[in-house]
Amino acid sequence: NAGVTQTPKFRVLKTGQSMTLLCAQDMNHEYMYWYRQDPGMGLRLIHYSVGEGTTAKGEVPDGYNVSRLKKQNFLLGLESAAPSQTSVYFCATRILSRTEAFFGQGTRLTVV
């Protein structure tokens, strides 16, 4: 039982490159969230999903896209990376009937 697994753990991108971050969960949770964490800014919600095939915008969605084609996976895409997207990205999941969210270990992304 791995819980919430984020891939990759570290990545360096050049400005303009694209990439996809993968969040995989084995807990059968309905809700999945993508956050970015920046110094002094806390955890800001990028996009989230309340179930397979559904996604919604969070607080800072611009420059990101997401997909939830399978219940266990939530993908975060950067089509054209910018230095402002340098951050630590966290995925979280939650079951519908309970309140606790479970976080992955984070992905540290640097855009140069």
Next chain:
Amino acid sequence: GENVEQHPSTLSVQEGDSAVIKCTYSDSASNYFPWYKQELGKGPQLIIDIRSNVGEKKDQRIAVTLNKTAKHFSLHITETQPEDSAVYFCAATGFMNRDDKIIFGKGTRLHILP
């Protein structure tokens, strides 16, 4: 949308003393207020939470209070220990609402001084 303000951003207390972190929220529809602790290099983990129909909740050395009228909630850590040093986040959400985003405050870095 929901906005969560958290204070202070940094807090230093002597080991054994108490620490208090305060948050305010804006959306009256929020009904669930969790607190998460983040240790270095790890993802946040839930340490305690409170629902809007409860005014106070305690779990050993940690407690959370909620003033729904004023939209304030606070985390209290008593008899602080070195392992309490971490970043703490408050959050607000509308649990069991269809659109229950979890919105976090900006975090408080707690230092426990020997």
